Amino acid sequence: xxxxxxxxxxxxxxxxxxxxxxxxxxxxxxxxxxxxxxxxxxxxxxxxxxxxxxxxxxxxxxxxxxxxxxxxxxxxxxxxxxxxxxxxxxxxxxxxxxxxxxxxxxxxxxxxxxxxxxxxxxxxxxxxxxxxxxxxxxxxxxxxxxxxxxxxxxxxxxxxxxxxxxxxxxxxxxxxxxxxxxxxxxxxxxxxxxxxxxxxxxxxxxxxxxxxxxxxxxxxxxxxxxxxxxxxxxxxxxxxxxxxxxxxxxxxxxxxxxxxxxxxxxxxxxxxxxxxxxxxxxxxxxxxxxxxxxxxxxxxxxxxxxxxxxxxxxxxxxxxxxxxxxxxxxxxxxxxxxxxxxxxxxxxxxxxxxxxxxxxxxxxxxxxxxxxxxxxxxxxxxxx
Amino acid sequence: xxxxxxxxxxxxxxxxxxxxxxxxxxxxxxxxxxxxxxxxxxxxxxxxxxxxxxxxxxxxxxxxxxxxxxxxxxxxxxxxxxxxxxxxxxxxxxxxxxxxxxxxxxxxxxxxxxxxxxxxxxxxxxxxxxxxxxxxxxxxxxxxxxxxxxxxxxxxxxxxxxxxxxxxxxxxxxxxxxxxxxxxxxxxxxxxxxxxxxxxxxxxxxxxxxxxxxxxxxxxxxxxxxxxxxxxxxxxxxxxxxxxxxxxxxxxxxxxxxxxxxxxxxxxxxxxxxxxxxxxxxxxxxxxxxxxxxxxxxxxxxxxxxxxxxxxxxxxxxxxxxxxxxxxxxxxxxxxxxxxxxxxxxxxxxxxxxxxxxxxxxxxxxxxxxxxxxxxxxxxxxxx
Numbered sequence: 176x177x178x179x180x181x182x183x184x185x186x187x188x189x190x191x192x193x194x195x196x197x198x199x200x201x202x203x204x205x206x207x208x209x210x211x212x213x214x215x216x217x218x219x220x221x222x223x224x225x226x227x228x229x230x231x232x233x234x235x236x237x238x239x240x241x242x243x244x245x246x247x248x249x250x251x252x253x254x255x256x257x258x259x260x261x262x263x264x265x266x267x268x269x270x271x272x273x274x275x276x277x278x279x280x281x282x283x284x285x286x287x288x289x290x291x292x293x294x295x296x297x298x299x300x301x302x303x304x305x306x307x308x309x310x311x312x313x314x315x316x317x318x319x320x321x322x323x324x325x326x327x328x329x330x331x332x333x334x335x336x337x338x339x340x341x342x343x344x345x346x347x348x349x350x351x352x353x354x355x356x357x358x359x360x361x362x363x364x365x366x367x368x369x370x371x372x373x374x375x376x377x378x379x380x381x382x383x384x385x386x387x388x389x390x391x392x393x394x395x396x397x398x399x400x401x402x403x404x405x406x407x408x409x410x411x412x413x414x415x416x417x418x419x420x421x422x423x424x425x426x427x428x429x430x431x432x433x434x435x436x437x438x439x440x441x442x443x444x445x446x447x448x449x450x451x452x453x454x455x456x457x458x459x460x461x462x463x464x465x466x467x468x469x470x471x472x473x474x475x476x477x478x479x480x481x482x483x484x485x486x487x488x489x490x491x492x493x494x495x496x497x498x499x500x501x502x503x504x505x506x507x508x509x510x511x512x513x514x515x516x517x518x519x520x521x522x523x524x525x526x527x528x529x530x531x532x533x534x535x536x537x538x539x540x541x542x543x544x545x546x547x548x549x550x551x552x553x554x555x556x557x558x559x
Numbered sequence: 560x561x562x563x564x565x566x567x568x569x570x571x572x573x574x575x576x577x578x579x580x581x582x583x584x585x586x587x588x589x590x591x592x593x594x595x596x597x598x599x600x601x602x603x604x605x606x607x608x609x610x611x612x613x614x615x616x617x618x619x620x621x622x623x624x625x626x627x628x629x630x631x632x633x634x635x636x637x638x639x640x641x642x643x644x645x646x647x648x649x650x651x652x653x654x655x656x657x658x659x660x661x662x663x664x665x666x667x668x669x670x671x672x673x674x675x676x677x678x679x680x681x682x683x684x685x686x687x688x689x690x691x692x693x694x695x696x697x698x699x700x701x702x703x704x705x706x707x708x709x710x711x712x713x714x715x716x717x718x719x720x721x722x723x724x725x726x727x728x729x730x731x732x733x734x735x736x737x738x739x740x741x742x743x744x745x746x747x748x749x750x751x752x753x754x755x756x757x758x759x760x761x762x763x764x765x766x767x768x769x770x771x772x773x774x775x776x777x778x779x780x781x782x783x784x785x786x787x788x789x790x791x792x793x794x795x796x797x798x799x800x801x802x803x804x805x806x807x808x809x810x811x812x813x814x815x816x817x818x819x820x821x822x823x824x825x826x827x828x829x830x831x832x833x834x835x836x837x838x839x840x841x842x843x844x845x846x847x848x849x850x851x852x853x854x855x856x857x858x859x860x861x862x863x864x865x866x867x868x869x870x871x872x873x874x875x876x877x878x879x880x881x882x883x884x885x886x887x888x889x890x891x892x893x894x895x896x897x898x899x900x901x902x903x904x905x906x907x908x909x910x911x912x913x914x915x916x917x918x919x920x921x922x923x924x925x926x927x928x929x930x931x932x933x934x935x936x937x938x939x940x941x942x943x
Contacts (some may be wrong), residue, residue, distance in 0.1 A: 180587070182585075184588050187588060187800065190586045198804060199580050201573065202755060203564070203571075204568050204882050206569065207882065235756065235802075237799045237801070237802070238800070240619070251937070371582075371805075372801065373802030373803075396624045416571065417621070418619075419756055419803070421757060430732075470730055
């Protein structure tokens with residue numbers, strides 16, 4: 176068979192051909208009306224996707240740069256913050272806040288569960304000096320999704336600001352940045368935004384800006400203040416040379432999302448997630464999250480008894496060109512993850528499920544071929 | 560006339576079509592043998608271009624991210640450092656080192672001159688507690704070039720490390736990283752490396768690593784240690800999602816530079832710089848640098864008496880589609896800058912010089928049409 180590659184990881188994700196091609200257009204300078212137009216169109220488009228009127232600042236970096244920026248721009252050493260972590264990316268906020276000398280109150284919840292808003296409420300109540308709450312929206316490493324609406328309601332009633340890593344969330348899952356009271360939202364280009372990695376963006380509320388004014392941690396390349404000043408100038412730009420070809424791509428991809436319609440984009444992600452889950456469950460596999468709050472960005476599946484997640488991932492890749500992700504850190508070998516955030520439709524998922532059925536069969540797992548596929552089709556027809 | 564755009568700024572610079580197109584290839588995952596091969600090829604290629612056996616670490620960021628990384632990875636608050644600054648980018652190191660609480664000994668030299676190695680030598684002699692020396696290789700804002708070989712010889716005889724911003728230098732100008740004793744070299748993708756902006760790289764010597772081990776400033780996204788650990792693993796990668804499409808482009812462009820041959824690449828930049836200078840001098844314009852140490856990356860030209868540099872830049876852009884840079888900060892309106900770093904040949908320069916002659920004539924500057932063009936041709940023929 177001709178090998179074709181199917182990238183089904185929760186980031187980077189496939190890029191629409193028309194977005195890929197935009198990157199191949201001749202280089203333009205970032206201080207020209209042509210670039211300014213694209214850049215502003217992207218930023219204003221992102222505001223529509225993220226349902227926010229807050230400032231959106233962009234950086235040439237991966238999403239982690241945006242997470243670090245949230246820490247260094249909003250706080251001073253010793254500031255007390257609450258970090259809710261239940262996966263590799265939640266723990267990244269723990270690492271970052273501890274590294275920068277914040278007073279970190281850890282709320283570590285089990286990796287197959289989600290953060291309990293009540294726990295956050297009672298921590299905020301008993302420790303009113305907490306200045307910030309860090310939460311992961313879609314936890315890419317475990318396939319869970321936190322209830323940002325509920326957490327936002329709680330945090331908004333306190334003096335603390337809410338910082339949300341929505342890198343694999345926004346665009347795939349509903350994110351009402353302003354209505355939910357998210358003060359600093361962090362996103363990346365390479366997931367629902369259908370753009371190659373290399374652009375991070377943050378949406379910063381007025382409540383967060385008040386913290387920024389008081390914050391004393393040094394920041395330069397990722398400075399919110401520098402970025403806002405340059406964006407609000409006569410000719411909006413970034414303080415440092417932007418990733419021009421990626422901004423062009425993201426501008427195009429954001430327009431595609433808006434053309435599709437936000438409700439429709441969310442619905443697409445939900446349908447694909449439900450089809451994937453119906454498929455793997457019909458194969459007699461078990462989903463990793465114990466809770467029902469599962470992310471529409473990625474489906475985390477337990478490796479069957481006596482089988483390594485790594486073997487499944489490798490077989491899918493080598494035999495069928497289907498690239499899915501394994502487990503990370505403590506989940507290494509125990510799970511595998513099928514991504515469906517970004518530019519996917521049902522047939523992409525059927526490819527992944529077909530390859531998974533054949534892989535399981537080959538590796539000796541008892542399975543009736545076609546069972547997962549039929550379940551996915553059935554679910555799809557129920558939704559459409 | 561059909562408008563065609565000619566980007567003649569000292570970064571971003573035109574990208575070869577074959578490099579542009581690489582960006583349009585389907586997305587691949589960064590933890591696959593296919594990506595690892597491209598990434599390692601790029602890093603090992605950069606070692607050849609930079610003439611170094613030191614570790615090369617790469618970041619998804621613009622060059623300024625690499626400059627900030629040099630500060631935060633190598634030093635602790637209060638560490639005494641010497642910053643030689645004679646332009647906007649030299650001052651960026653002043654800003655960064657002061658922001659991070661280092662004890663900054665400033666050596667500010669005039670913007671139309673270069674750093675005197677003897678001054679650096681005597682400062683190091685009288686202040687043996689200086690732990691680092693920051694120097695700009697090619698100062699993009701003024702068109703000068705510092706004698707890194709001489710400065711490197713001086714610094715290497717002390718305990719201090721030498722940090723060089725070679726973002727617009729390396730690739731256009733000779734850079735013998737190891738032989739000249741450069742401990743931390745910072746480069747970016749968007750100048751001589753013929754790649755869109757968005758990738759920064761640093762070459763880190765053993766002497767610098769010893770400083771990194773002792774440094775206490777926090778660093779995460781730009782952590783040298785994290786980056787080295789991930790590169791030296793069984794399957795070389797970066798700690799955070801890389802700018803995959805840009806790395807593919809830079810891998811391709813680095814191969815092109817090596818195919819052309821390093822001596823030939825340097826010679827090309829020298830010839831184009833000399834032709835540009837001969838051209839503008841024959842037009843009776845004056846070069847901005849007082850000194851003869853002029854960068855081969857960019858030619859900075861004084862605006863003629865009674866004429867604004869900004870008017871020249873705007874006329875070139877609007878009438879002819881030739882995008883050159885104006886002066887920055889204190890040089891705003893006083894100079895304009897023609898870039899010739901990266902993917903240029905003599906005919907690109909002739910386009911710029913033609914547009915410049917016609918612009919000057921239109922704006923009322925007395926000039927014999929063709930005088931600059933003839934001088935550039937003559938210089939070219941002398942070299943080839």
